[in-house]
Amino acid sequence: MKVLLGLLLVKVVESVTGSDDMRTRITVGITASLLALAAAADLIAQRTPGAQTSGQGAWLERTPWGDPDLQGEWTSEGEYGVPFERPPQFGTRQFLTDDEYATRLEEVRVRDERDLAPVDVLAGKVDAPNAPIPHWREYNTTSRRTSLVIDPPDGRFPPRTAQARPFPVPQRCGSLQRGEPCDSYEDYGLGVRCIVHGGGFPDAMFPAVYNANMRIVQSPGFVAIIYELIHDTRVIPLDPSPQGTPLSPAIRMYMGDARGRWDGTTLVVETSNLKANTRGASSGVRLIERFTRTGRDSIQYQVTFVDPATWTAPWTAALDLSARPDGAGVFEYACHEGNVGLSYMLSASRYLERAADKGR
Numbered sequence: 001m002k003v004l005l006g007l008l009l010v011k012v013v014e015s016v017t018g019s020d021d022m023r024t025r026i027t028v029g030i031t032a033s034l035l036a037l038a039a040a041a042d043l044i045a046q047r048t049p050g051a052q053t054s055g056q057g058a059w060l061e062r063t064p065w066g067d068p069d070l071q072g073e074w075t076s077e078g079e080y081g082v083p084f085e086r087p088p089q090f091g092t093r094q095f096l097t098d099d100e101y102a103t104r105l106e107e108v109r110v111r112d113e114r115d116l117a118p119v120d121v122l123a124g125k126v127d128a129p130n131a132p133i134p135h136w137r138e139y140n141t142t143s144r145r146t147s148l149v150i151d152p153p154d155g156r157f158p159p160r161t162a163q164a165r166p167f168p169v170p171q172r173c174g175s176l177q178r179g180e181p182c183d184s185y186e187d188y189g190l191g192v193r194c195i196v197h198g199g200g201f202p203d204a205m206f207p208a209v210y211n212a213n214m215r216i217v218q219s220p221g222f223v224a225i226i227y228e229l230i231h232d233t234r235v236i237p238l239d240p241s242p243q244g245t246p247l248s249p250a251i252r253m254y255m256g257d258a259r260g261r262w263d264g265t266t267l268v269v270e271t272s273n274l275k276a277n278t279r280g281a282s283s284g285v286r287l288i289e290r291f292t293r294t295g296r297d298s299i300q301y302q303v304t305f306v307d308p309a310t311w312t313a314p315w316t317a318a319l320d321l322s323a324r325p326d327g328a329g330v331f332e333y334a335c336h337e338g339n340v341g342l343s344y345m346l347s348a349s350r351y352l353e354r355a356a357d358k359g360r
Contacts, residue, residue: 059265059293065220067238068265070293073215073324076301078142080207081108084317086147086155094155095144108141138210143320148206150302151316158313160280165310167280182349185342190254190276193342194335197229199276200254202287202303204232205319214321215330223260223267231333236260236269247273249283256287267291282309297323 061069096104116134147155173182182188190196197204204227206212211229218224223236236258247257252275260269269289277283285307292300299321306314 063218067218067262068293070216070267070291070299071218073213073328073330074299074321075213075324076205076207076319076321077138077140077212078322079319080139080212081141082143082145082148084148085157086149090146092153093146094150096146101144136210148317149315150318158311158315160311161309163309165277165280165282182346194230196232196254199278201256201271203278211333213324213330226330228330228333230335234258265292280310281305281307284309
């Protein structure tokens with residue numbers, strides 16, 4: 001393309017007649033136009049699907065400062081409903097056969113027909129007191145995975161050590177457990193209290209019944225991930241100095257302390273200093289993520305738990321992130337039901353206790 005435009009420029013200049021000044025002005029104008037066409041041609045070539053991946057499947061598109069480009073809006077919605085640990089009948093097989101996948105899709109159809117059917121809320125005809133109303137639900141299971149855990153090869157957690165903490169109880173009462181009354185705000189889960197989804201990170205990466213969406217943005221030296229559910233943002237600095245002072249173990253955050261680096265075209269992020277003991281992990285757990293963009297519309301995501309105090313070996317879970325339609329948007333998750341409603345939930349609990357005392 002550039003060669004053809006160059007030859008065209010020569011021919012046009014040769015054909016221009018008039019004064020030298022006029023020839024110069026016309027030549028400059030034509031040159032600028034042809035350079036703009038060349039730049040546009042380059043951009044089109046870069047955005048042609050066949051031109052964006054190498055023969056090894058590596059994503060070639062880069063940010064203006066040269067980092068692999070992960071930017072865009074993504075969702076893990078397609079992995080909803082995949083069991084975290086692999087059912088024993090699948091052995092070491094990571095993916096369903098065609099027949100098994102057809103069965104899963106039929107189960108999804110039946111599930112959606114049930115869950116997304118209109119309900120008469122005023123008549124009390126709902127699945128359960130804690131069931132999300134249909135238009136809240138947002139899931140479209142498309143995954144062929146037999147489990148989210150991919151290592152160990154059997155898709156099961158490694159044995160736990162003798163000193164491992166017990167699995168945490170995320171919520172001891174309320175609508176998602178045994179119902180009211182609750183003794184304290186601490187008895188409600190972090191999600192009900194509008195703090196974080198699950199225990200924070202890495203739960204933010206895994207799909208729930210809605211809002212399994214995120215936006216990745218990049219700048220020189222940083223990657224940020226904005227999660228739609230509860231609306232948290234992780235800011236990940238890249239290539240921190242080995243001489244930098246590590247964060248004090250006394251400082252704990254639900255999203256942890258993340259540090260990233262590039263391994264070829266893969267973003268590797270190590271996170272520590274987590275506040276919640278996700279899946280019963282110890283305070284010393286390290287999580288190692290790998291984000292590998294494999295095409296215009298796909299990112300392979302893996303997270304490895306490294307915690308010798310809890311498991312006898314590291315283990316890894318995986319997700320496929322799919323691009324969302326242009327302009328779909330990552331919306332504000334204005335979670336004020338818990339912020340404002342918590343006082344009413346607790347006051348209702350005290351009322352129930354008083355009513356029970358009067359009945360004795």
